Amino acid sequence: MSAKDFSLQIYAEDGVFYEGPCYELILPCVDGEKAFLAYHEDVVYAVYNGIMRFRIPVEEAEGEDVSAAIADKNIPLSVWREAVIGTGVAYFSDNHCAVLAETAEWPDEIDENRARRALERAQEKMQRELSMREYRISQMAMARATARIRALSRKEK
Amino acid sequence: MSNLKEIKERIGSVQETKKITNAMYMISSNKLRQAKKMLAETQPYFYATRQTLSCIMRHIPIGTENVYLNTYSEIAPEDRRKGYVVVSDDKGLAGAYNHNVLALAESMIPDPGTEYFYVVGEVGRQYFRNRGIPIDGDFQYAAQKPTIPLARSIASRMLEHFEQRELEEVYIIYTAMKGALATEVRVDRLLPLAESVEREEEAGGKDGVLNDTLFMDPSPSAVLDNIVPPCVSGLIYGALVESFCSAQNSRMLAMDAANKNATEIVRELQRTYNRTRQAEITQQITEVVGGSRKRG
Numbered sequence: 001m002s003a004k005d006f007s008l009q010i011y012a013e014d015g016v017f018y019e020g021p022c023y024e025l026i027l028p029c030v031d032g033e034k035a036f037l038a039y040h041e042d043v044v045y046a047v048y049n050g051i052m053r054f055r056i057p058v059e060e061a062e063g064e065d066v067s068a069a070i071a072d073k074n075i076p077l078s079v080w081r082e083a084v085i086g087t088g089v090a091y092f093s094d095n096h097c098a099v100l101a102e103t104a105e106w107p108d109e110i111d112e113n114r115a116r117r118a119l120e121r122a123q124e125k126m127q128r129e130l131s132m133r134e135y136r137i138s139q140m141a142m143a144r145a146t147a148r149i150r151a152l153s154r155k156e157k
Numbered sequence: 158m159s160n161l162k163e164i165k166e167r168i169g170s171v172q173e174t175k176k177i178t179n180a181m182y183m184i185s186s187n188k189l190r191q192a193k194k195m196l197a198e199t200q201p202y203f204y205a206t207r208q209t210l211s212c213i214m215r216h217i218p219i220g221t222e223n224v225y226l227n228t229y230s231e232i233a234p235e236d237r238r239k240g241y242v243v244v245s246d247d248k249g250l251a252g253a254y255n256h257n258v259l260a261l262a263e264s265m266i267p268d269p270g271t272e273y274f275y276v277v278g279e280v281g282r283q284y285f286r287n288r289g290i291p292i293d294g295d296f297q298y299a300a301q302k303p304t305i306p307l308a309r310s311i312a313s314r315m316l317e318h319f320e321q322r323e324l325e326e327v328y329i330i331y332t333a334m335k336g337a338l339a340t341e342v343r344v345d346r347l348l349p350l351a352e353s354v355e356r357e358e359e360a361g362g363k364d365g366v367l368n369d370t371l372f373m374d375p376s377p378s379a380v381l382d383n384i385v386p387p388c389v390s391g392l393i394y395g396a397l398v399e400s401f402c403s404a405q406n407s408r409m410l411a412m413d414a415a416n417k418n419a420t421e422i423v424r425e426l427q428r429t430y431n432r433t434r435q436a437e438i439t440q441q442i443t444e445v446v447g448g449s450r451k452r453g
Binding site: 102133 | 380
């Protein structure tokens with residue numbers, strides 16, 4: 001491991017999403033996006049539904065499109081990866097970052113129609129009178145769906 | 158002695174039953190394999206969550222207000238309300254699997270405190286209904302196909318009861334695999350979390366001094382809010398999958414025994430059939446010989 005990277009583990013409830021080195025990680029947190037570089041201080045962040053970005057060495061991105069690979073004076077040749085992430089926590093310690101989230105998906109795994117339907121359903125539900133629990137469930141569903149749709153529209157650009 | 162036609166029919170019907178039990182055996186062994194794979198996929202996440210949680214608990218400043226840190230230890234054992242999530246199967250024909258879980262659940266009733274049962278699986282619901290033990294009627298979950306959304310939904314219910322102080326303790330009664338073939342019924346506490354109980358004990362002993370500090374953003378309480386619910390739903394999911402594996406395993410063993418018994422019965426019947434047939438032929442020959450002698 002060089003001095004510029006840290007080891008990143010992204011675990012979702014349904015399996016291991018990514019495990020390997022990373023140069024830079026941007027996470028959607030409860031109060032805005034947070035970026036992490038190597039040797040960040042030990043910290044725990046609450047992660048919220050949204051789009052996560054992380055920069056990994058080109059060697060890690062096997063069989064993927066690496067034409068967008070970039071290098072600057074601090075960081076060797078690397079590519080940005082984007083994924084949609086659900087609520088969870090990120091725990092940074094000893095130059096190692098563990099992201100534990102409910103869900104994690106690559107943008108091309110998202111079913112746009114399903115996400116749109118889910119958004120509509122959640123909006124409809126929130127307009128009705130609900131118990132606190134149902135309200136929170138709908139709110140989370142809405143945030144998940146919005147994050148997915150946003151990830152897709154970014155990809156199309 | 159029964160006649161040939163009857164024995165033949167009996168053999169036929171036993172063989173039909175054997176076909177069914179054999180099919181059930183194969184289905185359950187297949188489902189067992191799938192369930193084990195599912196469990197293996199989610200395990201890294203839940204181990205890491207658990208680990209992170211215990212790490213966070215050690216660093217949380219004293220005096221942090223969060224509902225999940227409550228242990229309600231001030232309430233006397235007789236007044237405590239306990240919720241039990243009982244995981245049974247949707248179907249019978251699984252040996253002693255359902256019975257073991259339900260017997261353990263029922264044995265909790267004499268303990269101090271008031272019990273509330275939340276039953277997963279149709280067999281368990283029927284059992285409690287027949288015995289007149291009240292259960293939560295809204296709690297309609299099937300034991301087939303344990304999924305993460307299902308576990309999340311059970312967890313959010315239990316957490317809500319806990320947050321609103323309707324329950325002081327929540328347990329889950331389930332069956333776990335013990336080695337490759339044996340199963341074991343277990344009771345695990347879901348809430349209050351083992352970590353928060355430990356923390357309270359430690360804090361009491363050490364005068365509330367915590368070693369190094371860990372920065373938590375936006376606040377320790379917000380971090381807890383994000384990590385405790387998945388932890389609980391993870392525990393529930395694990396228990397559901399373990400139970401599902403155990404149910405399939407018990408059914409597999411029961412069906413294997415049924416197959417063996419059916420083979421045994423068919424063998425016996427075949428022997429009786431052959432003997433009866435032989436006796437009948439002998440009888441006929443004797444009659445023919447006897448008849449021809451008389452004429453000659």
